[in-house]
């Protein structure tokens with residue numbers, strides 16, 4: 001007689017009818033850039049605070065390695081979400097997957113960023129630094145907004161920088177100006193701070209606190225990845241003088257978790273202190289927000 005799986009393993013009849021209450025969704029933090037540097041330290045810190053952590057990574061192998069490491073170190077539930085933040089198609093697919101898989105999103109940390117000595121464009125034809133560092137933050141936040149609101153009180157932390165200048169709303173992709181990696185990077189980080197206030201105007205009253213922070217000069221591979229002599233020298237400087245990633249991550253973890261910050265949105269922080277931002281201009285922030293809406297097709 002052919003043994004079918006049905007014969008081999010007859011279904012057991014439970015002694016008591018199973019009436020399990022649905023498991024409550026755990027507090028959930030989604031972190032981009034979590035495979036390396038500051039983002040990885042933020043993810044680990046949030047996991048140590050007891051949050052389920054979703055690592056958004058463009059590379060499955062690097063993501064799994066980070067997830068395994070963080071789960072072992074903290075005992076937390078760690079999940080992987082694959083996304084290439086340079087590509088809007090990928091962000092839309094990943095956001096839809098996140099909404100399907102995770103019932104709540106209490107914290108979103110936008111950390112993933114790049115800088116490059118050479119100008120490059122994404123497969124969608126957008127200057128790469130602008131695509132990842134600005135449109136990546138913008139579109140992911142936009143697509144997850146209603147889930148953050150439904151999970152309120154919720155928080156969004158945008159990892160920005162003290163190096164923030166040169167934003168030209170008529171030339172964000174450096175098509176007219178000659179390309180310099182530092183210009184592309186610094187304008188993207190100025191945009192991170194300005195968009196933080198634009199999102200805060202929309203979301204604070206809906207229970208989502210949106211903040212920006214500067215981690216300080218931190219020992220990561222970000223500079224060396226930029227390429228060229230400039231990248232090598234900055235990378236050496238970071239190795240010699242940068243603070244450890246755990247210290248660079250501290251303010252972001254605090255912004256995501258500190259009870260005293262509940263409901264406070266729109267600030268720019270460094271070393272757990274609010275700093276004055278030299279780019280505070282509501283009209284310019286709204287013009288930037290509208291530009292990002294057009295560039296991501298969500299207007």
Ligand SMILES: NC(=O)c1ccc[n+]([C@@H]2O[C@H](COP(=O)([O-])OP(=O)(O)OC[C@H]3O[C@@H](n4cnc5c(N)ncnc54)[C@H](OP(=O)(O)O)[C@@H]3O)[C@@H](O)[C@H]2O)c1
Pocket residue numbers: 032033034035036037038039056057058059062083084085086087110111112113114132159160161162189214215216217218219220221222223225238242
């Ligand atoms: N280091 C500093 O001194 C410093 C100072 C001020 C501000 N910051 C800010 O801190 C944040 C983190 O920088 P870091 O120094 O930690 O950099 P990092 O070590 O180079 O890490 C960058 C992270 O972003 C991810 N990433 C890059 N491009 C991506 C893409 N297209 N899709 C998905 N993920 C992508 C990387 O993933 P892969 O592993 O796949 O490459 C990596 O996980 C950035 O926002 C940066 O501007 C850093």
